[in-house]
Amino acid sequence: MxxxxxxxxxxxxxxxxxxxxxxxxxxxxxxxxxxxxxxxxxxxxxxxxxxxxxxxxxxxxxxxxxxxxxxxxxxxxxxxxxxxxxxxxxxxxxxxxxxxxxxxxxxxxxxxxxxxxxxxxxxxxxxxxxxxxxxxxxxxxxxxxxxxxxxxxxxxxxxxxxxxxxxxxxxxxxxxxxxxxxxxxxxxxxxxxxxxxxxxxxxxxxFVIFTGQKHHGDMMVQKAQTYIENNINEKISVEALSSKFAIGRRNFDRRFIKATGNTPLEYAQRVKIESAKKALESTRKTINEVMFEVGYSDVKAFREVFRKITGLSPLEYKNKYNKESFIQY
CATH class of the missing domain: 3.40.50.880 (Class I glutamine amidotransferase (GATase) domain)
Incomplete structure (x- = not known):
């Protein structure tokens, strides 16, 4: 035994x-x-x-x-x-x-x-x-x-x-x-x-609730994080973001990854998808309405990023977590 x-x-x-x-x-x-x-x-x-x-x-x-x-x-x-x-x-x-x-x-x-x-x-x-x-x-x-x-x-x-x-x-x-x-x-x-x-x-x-790593002490990265979080409806360019903080793209990426564990693009995607998840959980908005609100205009791209992060399609996620999605009219 x-x-x-x-x-x-x-x-x-x-x-x-x-x-x-x-x-x-x-x-x-x-x-x-x-x-x-x-x-x-x-x-x-x-x-x-x-x-x-x-x-x-x-x-x-x-x-x-x-x-x-x-x-x-x-x-x-x-x-x-x-x-x-x-x-x-x-x-x-x-x-x-x-x-x-x-x-x-x-x-x-x-x-x-x-x-x-x-x-x-x-x-x-x-x-x-x-x-x-x-x-x-x-x-x-x-x-x-x-x-x-x-x-x-x-x-x-x-x-x-x-x-x-x-x-x-x-x-x-x-x-x-x-x-x-x-x-x-x-x-x-x-x-x-x-x-x-x-x-x-x-x-x-x-099941993941994305909050972002903020306890890292890099003030430039914290400002970039705040900008991303406050501009969810924008299609954010990493080049434009690095220029906004007067830092080269390569150095910006390096510092962002070191501070947060994500690339700037990954961080922006996770922030946008977290906002989309909340909308799908608690509102009657359509998938397209939610998609536009978080800065996506391409349904296929939105669906791919959403599934990559959550493991579910936007519709599957809504059906799983939004009680009203089961209400029959």
Missing amino acids: KHITLLYPEGHCNLGTVACIIGTVEILTRASAYWTEQGNKPKYELVVAGIRPKKDYIHNLVALKLDALISDIAKTDLIIIPSAIPGDETSESRLMFDWIRQQYNRGAEIASMCSGAFILASTGIMDGRSCSTHWSYANAFKANYPKVNLHSDQLITDEKGIYTNGGAYSFLNLVIYLIEKYYDRQTAIYCSKVFQIELDRSSQSA
């Missing part, structure tokens, strides 16, 4: 951490029961393990009783890191990082949920590898771990035995994904039906 360790990251826990742990235990327990009911032998032993036995109450609401301490686990086959609060390293967190590295070097696979990617990246294992995390943490993650290839639009990444997933309760999709990997497709389908979790979701792009 193989071994799964569900990590309890002391000092980095919030209610999201607890939700990940409880949800994972419940679904994996059901998967194991279904597997044995089909006449198969048990495959995995699951334990919740932490650094120390002390119980910490999260939000004065709930505390978890550990099954084991990581120091007592000599070898595990899969480590699952739940959502966790990013923060400074402590002596305890360094012990956790060291243990994860040791287990990985001994052949363990690793899965991180949501902001648990910060713990995984802190081990150094992810340098040069693909990773996802909650879209709201993307800028902070890139700043702290520039060597990691972050794909915050992806719901799940899978690279050489390391799995990561996007934000919040999308950890449920990762659990189903792991069940298919560690059991089979039929067990994954069964659990998806029992817990009503959508199978085979691949993107979290439609």
